[in-house]
Amino acid sequence: MNPAGSAPELWRLDAARTRSVSPENPTGAAGGGARASTGTGAHAARLLGPGWKVSPSIELAPGATAVLADIAGPGVIRHFWLTTDRAVLRRLTLRVRWDDDPRPAIDLSLGHFFCNGWEELALFGSEMMVVAPAGGLNSYWPMPFHSRARLTLHNGSDRAVPVYYQVTYTEEDLPGDAARLHTRWRRSAPLGTPAIHTILDGVEGPGRYVGTYLAIQPGAPGWWGEGELKFYLDGDDEHPTLCGTGTEDYFGGAWNFDLAGTYRTYTSPYLGLHQVLPPEEIYRPHQRFGMYRWHVRDPICFRTGLRVTLQALGWGDSETYLPLEHADIATTAWYYA
Template sequence: MAEVGTGLNPAGKLGKGWKISPSIVIPSGETFTLADIQSSGIIRHIWITTLEEELRSYIIRFYWDDNETPSVECPLGDFFASGLRTIGQIDSLPVCVNPKRAFNCYWLMPFKKSCRIEIENRSDEDLITYYQIDYTEEPVPEDSLYFHANFNRINPLPSKEVYWIADKIEGVGRYVGTYMTWGVNNSGWWGEGEMKAYIDDDKEYPTICGTGTEDYFCGSYNFEKFDRHEYQEFSTAYSGMPVIEYPDGVYSSQMRFSMYRWHISDPILFKSSLKISIQALGWTNWHKDQSKREYLPLQDDLSSVAFWYQNLTDKPLRPLPADELLQIN
């Protein structure tokens, strides 16, 4: 039972047991261990909140079964499908974001020996955060796969290059979700690019090839509203675009979109390797006559989190970008 903490003064007259330590303070430049579980079990729910806006300054990591290599390494907000400064309501199965800034995830995360969850504070200020991790201690089958998540960002994407959401995952597993922020650096429509999944022995041609960016995120026709020529925000069990940031005519100069696509009912299974890419593609011109239309490769600001389960290996995740390349201006 806590006797000291951030609530010590308000609870002074009430004493032990009266919300003495509801939150933690992570000093600038330090790493705090949220959970250190020495048993087999399953993480079933994580709730965390903070009023800080620069969520890419806080890195969350998960380590399974005494492995020194993290299986999850990701900015805090992006892990909860909230990579932009604007936080929106998310009503999906594995991730919920509720008022005011309550980040929840329900990904099942089994472990056979141990689990360690950490947050690194890379900001110049101390971080105050509240959190709760719910788990069960229970036997875990030997063939259980481990939860993984990895972040990437390219700004700007070089012309005529594809963006890699997942770059050479190796092992046996299933891909279960994509989260992306998309900063548009051109005017006009930006979502003609195809998502492609290269499974196992695929080389030149992928097993899965989509039809457009908004189609991959389970929308269609530019994410437009049913009755007028405007973008439509949405959040559903398996897909959503919960946040759109619009230019303000002064300092916020670009449009930005926050999108998720969970492959829970339709996982992408792989036996040896997986790579997933998406194209940034718009139009040089738009003409009613399709024979006169031309695609325009875009140089947009793209970031993503890939979510998947696989057997546990010592292979390191793709490194995070440098601190200055994480932030969204």
Template sequence: MNFGLGSLPLLSDAETRSISAENPTGEKGGGAKAVPDENNPAFLLGKGWKVRPCIDLEPQSTTVLADIAGPGIIQHIWITVDTKAYRDTVLRMYWDEEEKPSVEVPLGDFFCNGHGMRYNVVSIPIAVNPSGGFNCYFPMPFRKRALITIENQRWEKITGFFYQITYALTDLPEKIAYFHAQWRRSMTKREHPEHIIVDGIVGQGHYVGTFIAWTQFSSGWWGEGEVKFYIDGDTEYPTICGTGTEDYFGGAWCFGQTFNAPFSGYPLWHKRFGEAPKHAMYRWHIYDPIRFKQNLKVTIQALGWWPNGRFQPLTDDIASVAYWYQVEPHAPFPQLPSAEERWPR
């Protein structure tokens, strides 16, 4: 089982498998079996060539991308599709026969492409490469079963959905946690300008990342708010309190420019005449996971400046993805907003 570069020289009895449209089950020797018809580009070449590289997502339907018997660990997910799928399709992951998903996130936001927009992201666990190649390297262990689905909530078919899910069939250590990710969106209020990134996490685990897609509705600087972690029973006051939005995401002094780094980044600053400014940021707690034993809540404030030098409470549109590992079972997620409620403003 490979958890990092340090284990690359070690031999293992794990079996590598990969699921794609060319091998939907990932079975050994199961790839490239599709037979081309006369309308297929590979018709003259025959079976064994590039016959079924992608699938279509039917409207208002759920498609199973992977259904794997464990034990094992998903090591890499690659997906590419038209941008209209970014907010209108929902990626879900279920571990070990659970009824409720441990991952439930609009497709684009899971890969740090918020606002239904395409832009590059260069980081360790998530990379979006030109043009629109989604990559996830978060290890996702499972003991009995891994089920990954994509739901198309649009009114039309989405064609050309390409995907590859690579995993290892292998025994797992006893003390290993399951991967989770949750999407939330809110319009902050001046009376209490706070967005909840995640709340209601119950059990033992560790928080490993944050992605935020921020739409700015006020002029001037928008990122004075702090990120706060309420750990294991914290109520009024958090155990971990940051010093500002750009500080938490690894920058300083209002960013000033976009950047991509291995563990933090500000890959999007979109400002166009007639449109509300849009921002995107990520922060990975790879070497500094936020560990909790009982429960966890994470929030971010929306603050700017008044002309008199006082903090201005902001009414902004904030969407976020929280990424964490924990023991199962997990607490139920809030109801995911409808496709219309997820559309960019």
């Protein structure tokens, strides 16, 4: 299995079995769905009885942690959908642990996992992530696990929130070297000197780097995206093996994302600039941006280690670069290792 590769061969008939965990089937057991007699929909279904949307969600109290799924392996999570109070996405923390590792491989806010690092909801469609109206959060990252997968959600806000969710997975045998999905979230605010934000470091291989989400507020007027992304592979020290030509170039755009004097948002299967706040302004220091890139067709493969950095660079004048030391930058990295 190649968890970072192309779409599955849908015509294959094999030994995999599909299961799904939700408030209507909290264990994912075969034939275990729609059996609830109590739940958040019980009053609405009181005239209909069991099987009629009795338990579509949970209520998560402030300060509480819910176990969304605790699944025995081997298997692969294929789709993770969740919706909740859109105003607190950055205060709800998703943690995922694989097998017997006590440390979560995924540990960050729902907002940053689903490429929504600012306070306003950003909709987009891509192969690996979809944020749909009016707050449907979808992940299609394949997540293999050998013995156990445990997903929890912590409410760090000051109010109770409803949580609707579904974790769909396949029970199937895996090769012993099947890689597990990890994320790493980091923020630099303000960035300081030198104006270099570390997206990822300290990762040992072998592995594949498969995704980047960037949320940036430049903190200076003018164009802010001259900085290069650098990938230091397998012992690279001062100089990287992979070096891009600019921030907008890395995310598939060009020429400042500026078309006829305005930023133009776009989304695609593998990359996009899906958020500009406020959208009617351009080259202002207080503006905020969100963009993503999935290295699915072009994975960054490493053998022994990986470090990833981003320069924050604008223009001091028409001929001189300006390091953006007052920038506010947050990133999420996805990788298999």
